[in-house]
Each structure stands twice: as C-alpha cells, then as structure tokens.
Amino acid sequence: MTEQRPDDSTPDARRTALITGGAQGLGEAIGRALHADGCNVVLADLQYDRAAQVARELDPTASNAWAVALDVRSRQDLEQTVKRIIERHGRLDILVNNAGVTPIRTFNAITAEEWDDVLAINLRSAFFACQLAAPHMQAQRWGRIINITSLAGQLGSRLAGAHYSVSKAGLISLTKVLAKELAPHGVTVNAIAPAVVRAPVMAQMPQEALQALIQSVPVGRMGEAEEVGALAAFLASAQASYITGATLDINGGQYMR
Numbered sequence: 176m177t178e179q180r181p182d183d184s185t186p187d188a189r190r191t192a193l194i195t196g197g198a199q200g201l202g203e204a205i206g207r208a209l210h211a212d213g214c215n216v217v218l219a220d221l222q223y224d225r226a227a228q229v230a231r232e233l234d235p236t237a238s239n240a241w242a243v244a245l246d247v248r249s250r251q252d253l254e255q256t257v258k259r260i261i262e263r264h265g266r267l268d269i270l271v272n273n274a275g276v277t278p279i280r281t282f283n284a285i286t287a288e289e290w291d292d293v294l295a296i297n298l299r300s301a302f303f304a305c306q307l308a309a310p311h312m313q314a315q316r317w318g319r320i321i322n323i324t325s326l327a328g329q330l331g332s333r334l335a336g337a338h339y340s341v342s343k344a345g346l347i348s349l350t351k352v353l354a355k356e357l358a359p360h361g362v363t364v365n366a367i368a369p370a371v372v373r374a375p376v377m378a379q380m381p382q383e384a385l386q387a388l389i390q391s392v393p394v395g396r397m398g399e400a401e402e403v404g405a406l407a408a409f410l411a412s413a414q415a416s417y418i419t420g421a422t423l424d425i426n427g428g429q430y431m432r
C-alpha cells in the first residue's frame with residue numbers, strides 16, 4: 176500500500192504569513208519570530224500605526240513585512256487582506272488567528288451586545304479567516320493555521336468574562352474540526368493556549384488579582400511574548416507537519432494534562 180503522506184517540505188518560495196492582532200503583544204512577537212525564520216509577514220490590526228511601526232522595524236522597504244488596517248469582525252476586511260496578500264506574494268502559507276479582546280466582567284454584567292462583540296472578535300473572525308485562507312493553502316498543498324486560544328478556553332477564566340472563555344473554548348473546537356478536514360491537503364491546524372504572558376493587555380487587569388495569579392504559576396513568573404512567538408514559529412515550520420488538531424499549552428505549568 177502506498178503511504179499517504181502530505182507534502183511536508185518547506186515550499187520553495189518564501190513563506191507568507193498573516194497575523195491578526197499583529198500590532199503588539201503576542202501577535203507582534205509571533206510576527207517577529209516568523210520574520211526571523213524567513214517569512215514574509217503581514218501584520219493586520221485595528222491599530223494600523225502601531226502595526227506599521229513594527230513592520231518598518233522588521234523591513235524598512237516594506238517588501239517582506241507590511242501592515243494592514245483591519246477589523247477582524249468584518250469578513251470584507253479579511254477578504255480584502257487575503258486578496259492583497261495573494262496579489263503581492265502569490266501565496267498565503269501561514270494564518271495566525273491572534274486578535275482578541277479580554278473584557279473583565281462578572282457573568283450577570285455581560286450584555287447581549289458585548290457577548291456578540293466578543294464572540295465576533297475572538298471566534299467568528301477565525302471562522303472567516305480560515306474560510307478565506309484555507310482554499311489557497313489547499314491549492315498549494317501546504318499550509319499552517321494557528322489559533323491563539325487561552326487557558327480560559329480549557330478551564331474557564333477566573334478573571335475574564337464568560338464570553339471570553341466561551342470564545343476560546345470555541346476556537347479549540349474549531350481547530351479540531353478544521354484539522355480533520357484539512358489534514359489530507361497538507362494543511363495543519365493547531366491552537367496555542369497561553370496564560371499569564373506579558374503583553375499590553377495585562378495593564379487592564381486588576382493588578383492585585385494579576386499578582387495573585389502570577390504567584391500561583393508553578394514556574395514562578397509571567398510568560399514572555401517571545402516564548403509564544405517561538406512556539407508559533409515551530410508550529411509554522413515544516414518540522415511540525417505531524418502535529419495537527421492539537422492545543423499546545425504554554426502556561427508555566429498552571430494546567431497539566
């Protein structure tokens with residue numbers, strides 16, 4: 176019997192990566208790590224100026240790092256972005272669904288509007304982006320999709336609202352469903368579940384609760400965004416072709432399974 180094997184070789188062309196929420200924090204670190212690995216990186220964010228500044232630092236000529244103003248709630252914005260990437264680079268190899276918001280809210284304080292908004296930003300955006308990016312990856316017979324979920328999606332958050340945890344649990348499920356569908360096409364789909372990693376979003380957290388959380392981390396410190404960047408770069412590499420449908424924990428030992 177002939178062994179069925181996806182094409183796990185690195186594509187001949189320079190790989191191209193789209194990172195949503197790439198202006199700061201984890202998305203910025205993932206963009207930097209992928210660029211250091213030789214990828215073209217497209218940093219897509221609501222905060223265009225900040226994303227453009229990071230892109231300029233990576234490549235002042237804007238040929239292999241550039242920014243896009245986009246709202247991940249808009250399918251049209253995502254569609255335009257994918258179109259521009261294909262026009263410029265001829266391919267889309269890596270999609271990192273990273274953009275997210277983390278409202279701190281007690282259960283009864285969550286309005287219907289805020290529930291829908293958080294689900295649209297954190298979860299529906301990935302559904303849209305995967306629908307738009309996957310056909311290109313399938314045609315190339317090579318692709319990597321990485322969804323940034325959270326420990327909150329595995330255990331339920333003690334700080335962030337129920338809408339946040341539910342959106343992140345949904346991303347884990349989306350990862351598994353899509354991994355099964357795309358596995359025969361040389362496309363892997365994985366999730367990264369960070370917890371307590373240094374990023375600008377941490378400034379919004381109640382600082383006392385945050386300190387208590389850090390003290391409960393077995394490794395005894397916060398994670399660094401660069402550590403998440405390195406993990407994403409590995410998942411995006413040719414070496415990771417046998418990892419799919421997985422949720423990789425990067426949480427300092429807060430959840431061991």
Ligand SMILES: NC(=O)c1ccc[n+]([C@@H]2O[C@H](COP(=O)([O-])OP(=O)(O)OC[C@H]3O[C@@H](n4cnc5c(N)ncnc54)[C@H](O)[C@@H]3O)[C@@H](O)[C@H]2O)c1
Binds near residue numbers: 374
């Ligand atoms: N930092 C952590 O400890 C941690 C833990 C678990 C999960 N995460 C997840 O990691 C991802 C990145 O978080 P971070 O900590 O870097 O936070 P962050 O707030 O620093 O970065 C989030 C980025 O997403 C962008 N963004 C938000 N809404 C957007 C929209 N509608 N359209 C486009 N861009 C939008 C923001 O402008 C920002 O640049 C998020 O999905 C978050 O839930 C982070």
